[in-house]
Amino acid sequence: MMMLVIQLGIILFAAKLMGMLFTKMRLPRVLGELVSGIIIGPYLLGSISLPGFRDGVFPIFTQSFPVTPELYGICSVAAVVLLFMVGLETDIQMFMRYSIAGSLVGIGGVLVSFVVGDFAAVFFQNTVLGLDVSFQSPSCLFMGVISTATSVGITARVLAEKRKLDSPEGVTILSGAVVDDVLGIILLAVVMGAISSAEATGGMNWAAVGMVAVKAVGIWLGATLIGLVASHQISNLLKTFKDGSSIAVMALGLALVLAGLFEEAKLAMIVGAYVMGLSLSRSDINRLVLERLDPVQTFLVPVFFSVMGMMVDVRLMFSPEILFLGLGFSALAVVAKVLGCGLPALFCNFNIIGALRIGCGMLPRGEVTLIIAGVGLASGHLSRELFGVVVLMTLLTTLVAPVIIGVLFDKPKSGLVKAVEDERKTRLSFAFPSGGIADLLLNKLRAAFSSEGFFVHSISRTGHMYQVRKDDVVIGFILDGNEIVFECAQSDVSFINTAMCEVLAELEITARELRKPVDSNSISSKIQDPCAGPGKGKRGSITRYITEKTIEPNLKSTTKPEIICELLGVLKKSGLLKDVDAAKKAVMLREEGMSTGMQHGIAIPHGRTDAVKHLVTVIGVSRDGVDFDAIDGELSYVFVLSLSPVSAAAPHMRYMSIISQVLDQPMCQALRVCKSRKDMFKLLSGELSPDIFLSASER
Structure with a gap:
């Protein structure tokens, strides 16, 4: 045995x-x-x-x-x-x-x-x-x-x-x-x-x-x-x-x-x-x-x-x-x-x-x-x-x-002499303003079908393809960009339209509730929780996605859009970014939802786009500071811009959390007095302590 x-x-x-x-x-x-x-x-x-x-x-x-x-x-x-x-x-x-x-x-x-x-x-x-x-x-x-x-x-x-x-x-x-x-x-x-x-x-x-x-x-x-x-x-x-x-x-x-x-x-x-x-x-x-x-x-x-x-x-x-x-x-x-x-x-x-x-x-x-x-x-x-x-x-x-x-x-060529169509199948397509909304509705639909007693199954490990079954009813649906496409029998069309109306009504109720005042600044301020303790290990984890080529110690821009474009230009020059326009659109879309200007003079603009193959990061410092709509109302001096792909897994939120904890007030002040990419990299990697730069600046 x-x-x-x-x-x-x-x-x-x-x-x-x-x-x-x-x-x-x-x-x-x-x-x-x-x-x-x-x-x-x-x-x-x-x-x-x-x-x-x-x-x-x-x-x-x-x-x-x-x-x-x-x-x-x-x-x-x-x-x-x-x-x-x-x-x-x-x-x-x-x-x-x-x-x-x-x-x-x-x-x-x-x-x-x-x-x-x-x-x-x-x-x-x-x-x-x-x-x-x-x-x-x-x-x-x-x-x-x-x-x-x-x-x-x-x-x-x-x-x-x-x-x-x-x-x-x-x-x-x-x-x-x-x-x-x-x-x-x-x-x-x-x-x-x-x-x-x-x-x-x-x-x-x-x-x-x-x-x-x-x-x-x-x-x-x-x-x-x-x-x-x-x-x-x-x-x-x-x-x-x-x-x-x-x-x-x-x-x-x-x-x-x-x-x-x-x-x-x-x-x-x-x-x-x-x-x-x-x-x-x-x-x-x-x-x-x-x-x-x-x-x-x-x-x-x-x-x-x-x-x-x-x-x-x-x-x-x-x-x-x-x-x-x-x-x-x-x-x-x-x-x-x-x-x-x-x-x-x-x-x-x-x-x-x-x-x-x-x-x-x-x-x-x-x-x-x-x-x-x-x-x-x-x-x-x-x-x-x-x-x-x-x-x-x-x-x-x-x-x-x-x-x-x-x-x-x-070979894409059909193997049939004469195409055989399945007349019993009907395709229904519902388009939405964005892929995010379609994805949200897709999850709501899965829950709705389950509550109706259907078996909901994923039929693809890599894509949003599902099949729901109950007795003789078989319905397939897939998320295709900003569309949800159904394939079903003609007799099930009315049921699908009803399900979609109910899900949209539920989403509209949720949207009305979200319009009520929410203290987003209070939530954002807790991201930089001092009790989390950055530690040297977390500082080192930042540099997994940073090189000296993706560090800019002297940003020249004076506005939020200009800062974002300048940082994206560094990524483009480093060969990590394929499409600057697509990346800018993703980052600005995130800024429209809620500003990424944090406390202590730090901003962490980010977005998801397939203009990158994996998680990439660029760090820049503005000597004069830029109004980035920070939650404490102060100017932002240190900017950490990160991009992650939409179609591949990446530690996007986890990385944002680590950055927010590592870049505390002493670290931000130390980065502002650094004169070279090399010093900034050593500071971020934990090789040098912020105290060295702060004491030097006081002298």
């Missing part, structure tokens, strides 16, 4: 770091996670002897299966979680719209891949390995089945990063991959039955093989239909747990149970997990489950892809025969998948680019491929050489496919 804990910790760090690295290189994060597994796995660094780990941290468990059953068990659970989440994110209405296309894509991919894979195995074994095999030989049949498998998890991860899961091509790939997986597992059962029958009787028992196929299809189809029909009942059952986290955990529990039942029925666990996710995708709790299970997914899914990388024995790739066989077989497998899945798509309203996206989206091989290969190796129907070929094919298709998929989906 100790080894498992250590292994998981190393996997998480390696997968996350490599994922971040690949993201910076504009490559799919899943690729980095896979490569991390190859690097730290038992076939490379993992088996190197270390102090306390004689056989390495990731020793080879067995020659046929390199990782421990415990680690692979966690990997299996991760695969279930991943496919469950993918099912939850599937737009069921679009899924049904493209179910015919998905079925044709899946069937075409399986048939073409099986035939090409089987004949390729016959050709390469006869010509390269010198064996005498035929189309019905067990090894060739297994290679055909292995060629059919698609790792939908890898494609789904890339599509999720590109936000293309609910696109026509994305839904077709997912639905086709489900059909592909089901048919692939059925085909495995058929092949195993056929081989067993042939070994026992000397011929094929096609009646027994047919019964196996009918059973597998029946279980999958029946579970899917029951889940879709009973989705609301399942949702209501889960709602009895009240707490959002409990609802999400119980939903995952149902997915695990169904996955296990599918495995017991000789179908893949991941198919059962996807069926449960697909069932709940119609419910009003699907986004709640997605949000609450996101930490679980963040923990498990990188483990899954990293362990998949560990399954790759890179040492086998150095054998010339395996290298030639692997490259040749991989090339044929790629062509078979693209043609088998892409050609049917051309007859389902997809153009060439759409068909290529679908065909390449079905390329990755992963968990199912390796599972089937392991079955063949364990049963003796697959040789070590052919297993090496499978490993190389898995590696190549898994590494190359995400890159190709990313490039194809980055």
Whole structure:
């Protein structure tokens, strides 16, 4: 157990770091996670002897299966979680719209891949390995089945990063991959039955093989239909747990149970997990489950892809025969998948680019491929050489496919011959005077929808995108600049207009209350609280955002607007500011709301603008003083202007607070007598004490 804990910790760090690295290189994060597994796995660094780990941290468990059953068990659970989440994110209405296309894509991919894979195995074994095999030989049949498998998890991860899961091509790939997986597992059962029958009787028992196929299809189809029909009942059952986290955990529990039942029925666990996710995708709790299970997914899914990388024995790739066989077989497998899945798509309203996206989206091989290969190796129907070929094919298709998929989906061109419009959706747009007001109204709307009993979910980590659901009502809305844009059914338009009127009325009441006198000067005076004690540590924290280049000891301006422009000019000259006009507008807008002239001759003008990439600060001193509308009515001598970006996180208010505390009366007086940028910087950093300058000025 100790080894498992250590292994998981190393996997998480390696997968996350490599994922971040690949993201910076504009490559799919899943690729980095896979490569991390190859690097730290038992076939490379993992088996190197270390102090306390004689056989390495990731020793080879067995020659046929390199990782421990415990680690692979966690990997299996991760695969279930991943496919469950993918099912939850599937737009069921679009899924049904493209179910015919998905079925044709899946069937075409399986048939073409099986035939090409089987004949390729016959050709390469006869010509390269010198064996005498035929189309019905067990090894060739297994290679055909292995060629059919698609790792939908890898494609789904890339599509999720590109936000293309609910696109026509994305839904077709997912639905086709489900059909592909089901048919692939059925085909495995058929092949195993056929081989067993042939070994026992000397011929094929096609009646027994047919019964196996009918059973597998029946279980999958029946579970899917029951889940879709009973989705609301399942949702209501889960709602009895009240707490959002409990609802999400119980939903995952149902997915695990169904996955296990599918495995017991000789179908893949991941198919059962996807069926449960697909069932709940119609419910009003699907986004709640997605949000609450996101930490679980963040923990498990990188483990899954990293362990998949560990399954790759890179040492086998150095054998010339395996290298030639692997490259040749991989090339044929790629062509078979693209043609088998892409050609049917051309007859389902997809153009060439759409068909290529679908065909390449079905390329990755992963968990199912390796599972089937392991079955063949364990049963003796697959040789070590052919297993090496499978490993190389898995590696190549898994590494190359995400890159190709990313490039194809980055193209803005539509993949459809004729655009399909969803006439049931209506877009409503409400514009407001500023983005701040729109943001305020957005938060008020979220609260209003929650009070109506809706589930309100954020569907973007980086933007203001939300979805509200209650029973069959689904409403999406987004903050776009100074506009709030809704997407809803026509029947919900009146409800949205009513909600917006109520929120505006509430805001108007709040605005009237705010017009009553408020002693803002009293609040501002408390910012420079002497009890806070500036201290040397806080003085040093100011200089994190200041250099000698952003210090001006002799400001020439005599008015507030001129002082602001002069300080912005220093930032522009230092290369920290892109647009002076935009920055000035942001600072003056803040001054209109309430002057930033403080006590003791200090002013801290500031604003938020995307004219800067991060928090920047400039400090200047006016020898004669400037009227900055200070709260004590005195002139201001020391000016600290700071800017922070709107679209990125920055310690804006925290920094304002520190400045207000550090620049007390002694510090202000000391800055006024400083003669150089260097002295001012040393004073602000805490390297020199204000007393040195004050005593010198008295002499």
